[in-house]
Amino acid sequence: MKRVVVLTGAGISAESGISTFRDSGGLWEQYRIEDVASPEGWIRDPRLVTDFYNQRRKQLLEVSPNYGHKGLVELEKYFDVHIITQNVDNLHERAGSKNIIHLHGELTKVRSERFDNLVYELTPDKYEVKIGDKCERGYQLRPHIVWFGEAVPMLGEAIKLTETADIFVVIGTSLNVYPAASLVHYVPEGKPIYIIDPNSIAINNNNWHYIKKVASEGVKELMKIITSTTQ
Ligand code: APR
Numbered sequence: 001m002k003r004v005v006v007l008t009g010a011g012i013s014a015e016s017g018i019s020t021f022r023d024s025g026g027l028w029e030q031y032r033i034e035d036v037a038s039p040e041g042w043i044r045d046p047r048l049v050t051d052f053y054n055q056r057r058k059q060l061l062e063v064s065p066n067y068g069h070k071g072l073v074e075l076e077k078y079f080d081v082h083i084i085t086q087n088v089d090n091l092h093e094r095a096g097s098k099n100i101i102h103l104h105g106e107l108t109k110v111r112s113e114r115f116d117n118l119v120y121e122l123t124p125d126k127y128e129v130k131i132g133d134k135c136e137r138g139y140q141l142r143p144h145i146v147w148f149g150e151a152v153p154m155l156g157e158a159i160k161l162t163e164t165a166d167i168f169v170v171i172g173t174s175l176n177v178y179p180a181a182s183l184v185h186y187v188p189e190g191k192p193i194y195i196i197d198p199n200s201i202a203i204n205n206n207n208w209h210y211i212k213k214v215a216s217e218g219v220k221e222l223m224k225i226i227t228s229t230t231q
Contacts, residue, residue, distance in 0.1 A: 004079040004226070005165035006072060007183055009086045011172020011197060012215040015066040018059065018089055022174050023199075038148050046140065047131050053143040057107050057127040060089055068171060068196075068215025069095035071223060078227050079167070084158045086173060086180050088145055101154050101161065103180050109144035112137065119144055155179050162186040167226055171196040172215050194222055 010020035020026045035041045036052040073096040075081050082099040083092055088107040092100050108127070112118035112135030120141065122129070133141045146152055158180075162168065168187040175181040187193055195201050196211045196218030203210050209225075211218040 001078075001080045002166040003164055004075060004081045004167045004169060005162055005187075006081065006083045006169040006171060007086075007162075007173065007180070008083060008092070008171045009173025009175075009180075012068040012085075013063075013066075013087055013089055013091055014172065015068060015214060015216050016063045016091055018063055018091075020172070022176060033148055037145070039150060042142060042147070046142075049143070050129055050131060053107065053145070054128045056088075057122065060107060061124055061127065063089075063091070065091040065095035066216050068219050069097070071216070071219030073097055075219075075223060078223075082161055084161065084180075084183065086177065101158050103146070103152055103154050103158060105143070105145035107143070107145070110141040111135070111144045112139045113142045114139035152179055158183060159186050163188060165191055167191060168193045169196065169222060170194070171218065173197075175201070194225070196222060 010018070014020055021028045031052065035045070036049050042049045069091050072081060072083060083097050084101045084103060085092055086104050088102065088105050090106065090108050108122050110120050110122060110129050115135065115137060118135045118137065129141050131140065135141055162183045163186050165187055168184070168191060170184065170193065175184070184193060190207065193208045194211060195203070195208055196213060196215055198212060198214045200212070201210065211221050213221060
C-alpha cells in the first residue's frame with residue numbers, strides 16, 4: 001500500500017466548530033499568545049492559563065469530528081495513512097484514525113510542571129484542572145501543550161515519517177508556525193503534495209496540487225483524485 005502522510009492544522013476542525021487561530025475572529029484575536037500559550041505567561045498567571053485550557057477542553061465535549069477527519073479514516077481502505085497534526089483537539093482520534101502524531105501536544109492531557117514524563121489523561125467527567133492539582137511528586141499540573149518557545153519533542157519522528165511519504169497532504173494550516181511548517185521540505189523529491197484550504201495559499205512548486213475547498217469537501221475530492229491516479 002502506498003503511504004499518505006497528512007499534516008493537519010486548525011482548519012480541519014473549523015467545520016466542527018473549533019475556531020482557528022489566524023482567521024478573522026480566530027483565537028489569537030481574542031487572547032494574546034504571550035498570555036496563554038507561552039512559558040512566561042504560565043509563570044506570570046497560571047490561573048489565567050489553566051482557565052484558558054479548561055475552556056478549550058469544555059468545548060471539546062460539545063463538538064465532534066467532521067468529514068475532514070472521517071474522510072482520512074476512509075482513506076485507510078486504500079492507503080497506509082499517517083497523520084501529523086498541529087491540533088491539540090482529539091477529533092482525529094474520535095473519528096477513528098490510529099496513526100497520529102501530535103506536534104503541539106494534547107488538550108486532554110496534563111503533566112507535571114517539573115517532570116515532563118509525568119503525563120496524565122483527563123476524562124470527560126474530570127476535564128477541569130485547578131491551581132493546587134498536583135502530580136504524584138507534588139508539583140502543579142500544567143497543560144500537556146507545546147507553548148511558543150518550547151521544544152517540539154515529536155518533530156524528529158514527524159520528519160522521519162514525512163521522508164517516507166508517497167503522497168503528502170496539507171489540510172487547514174496557514175503554514176505560519178515553525179518547525180511544523182518546515183515538514184513540506186522533507187517530502188521526497190517528486191512526490192505530490194496536495195493542499196486543502198478554502199483560502200488562497202502561495203503555491204510555489206509544480207508538485208503542489210491545490211484543492212481550494214473546506215476540509216470536508218476537499219478530502220472527498222482528494223480521495224477521488226488519488227484513488228484514481230495511484231492503483
Ligand atoms: N477547512 C480547511 N481549512 C480551513 C477551513 C476549513 N473549513 N477554515 C479555515 N481554514 C484554513 C485557513 O485558511 C488557514 O490557512 O485553516 C488555516 C488555519 O490557519 P491557522 O489559524 O494559522 O492555524 P494553524 O495553521 O493550525 O496554526 C498553527 O499555530 O497558534 C499556533 O499551536 C498553534 O497549532 C497552531 C499553530
